[in-house]
Amino acid sequence: MLVSCQKCQAQYNVKDELLQSAPRKLRCVKCGNVWTEKKIGAPEVASINQTSAPAESVAEIKSAKPKSKPQAEKAKADFQFVQKIAPYSKWIALAASMVFILTSAIIFRKEAIAIWPPIAIVYQTAQIPVEILGDGxxxxxxxxxxxxxxxxxxxxxxxxxxxxxxxxxxxxxxxxxxxxxxxxxxxxxxxxxxxxxxxxxxxxxxxxxxxxxxxxxxxxxxxxxxxxxxxxxxxxxxxxxxxxxxxxxx
Missing domain, CATH: 2.60.40 (Immunoglobulin-like)
Incomplete structure (x- = not known):
């Protein structure tokens, strides 16, 4: 039987046998709220919040499985993925930095040569076209x-x-x-x-x-x-x- 917490709306599957003989007090494992779930087939009974009820009189639904499990499993999988790539993160960052530096050096080679003219020989050695001195x-x-x-x-x-x-x-x-x-x-x-x-x-x-x-x-x-x-x-x-x-x- 599917029951819902009156406070946080978390849903649980409860065995029918627990509610066939008499109403039962249930405790939500998510928020701690306690309420009375009516007997199966009995008229509607108003739920009450009895957070101070004795522990032995309350059926705590630990075996119930919240619907949020898929999200928890996804978070766990994401964490495991991060753990796997963590050892390589420094190398990835270094490679990204090198790509950025090389790309900038090519795009802004005209400005680089204007600041330090001898660097032009580096571009020529790498067979990268450079601005001719005084071109224009x-x-x-x-x-x-x-x-x-x-x-x-x-x-x-x-x-x-x-x-x-x-x-x-x-x-x-x-x-x-x-x-x-x-x-x-x-x-x-x-x-x-x-x-x-x-x-x-x-x-x-x-x-x-x-x-x-x-x-x-x-x-x-x-x-x-x-x-x-x-x-x-x-x-x-x-x-x-x-x-x-x-x-x-x-």
Missing amino acids: LAFEEITANRIQEEGKLVLFLKGKIVNNSGEALMIPPFVQAVSISPDKKPIEKWQFKAPSQMIAPGQVVEFQSLLKDVNGFANNLVLRFTTGEKKDAQTASAGRASPEGSVETH
Whole structure:
């Protein structure tokens, strides 16, 4: 027979024999409520709360099975699953962290190179395309003139850097000037500090440099951006060269 607790509505299956001879006092194992369950076939009897009734006069339904058992079994199964994966949780967290770091390094490689240019060689070694140093910028209106200064021949170089891209760009820290021979071989080179600043789309920034010892310089110069490193990892990548400008000296 199915009976319900008058207080918490928990339901229990009670053997019919317990209620065939006379009404019985039952105690809910869930909330402790005590009530009188009527005899089978007898008229309705009002239930009463007798929590102070003697223990020997009460039939406690310990053998009854609440309907909440499936939830308890599910909770137990979930706990056992957590116990099984707990030893591997550190490795799972470590793997997730590594994936996050690598993904961020690839997505934000342009920003990483801007902060620390030498890291570009790491991307190149891993065959991950990197932003070309100065990509989107161009040299324009370059002039190079030999002039006398304090009885010595010096080279006065000036020109403009223009942003041809559709976004603001940071001008690389240095410009390298390379003296080129008639057979296209480099002879001498020097570098000077560029007007390092953020340049808006279409904006033009002027630069200039003065080189004192130019006796060994040929008439042709090639300009390119550089990070200032001895081994510049960003001068070329995937067959593309850093933006260049050329000029004849006079």
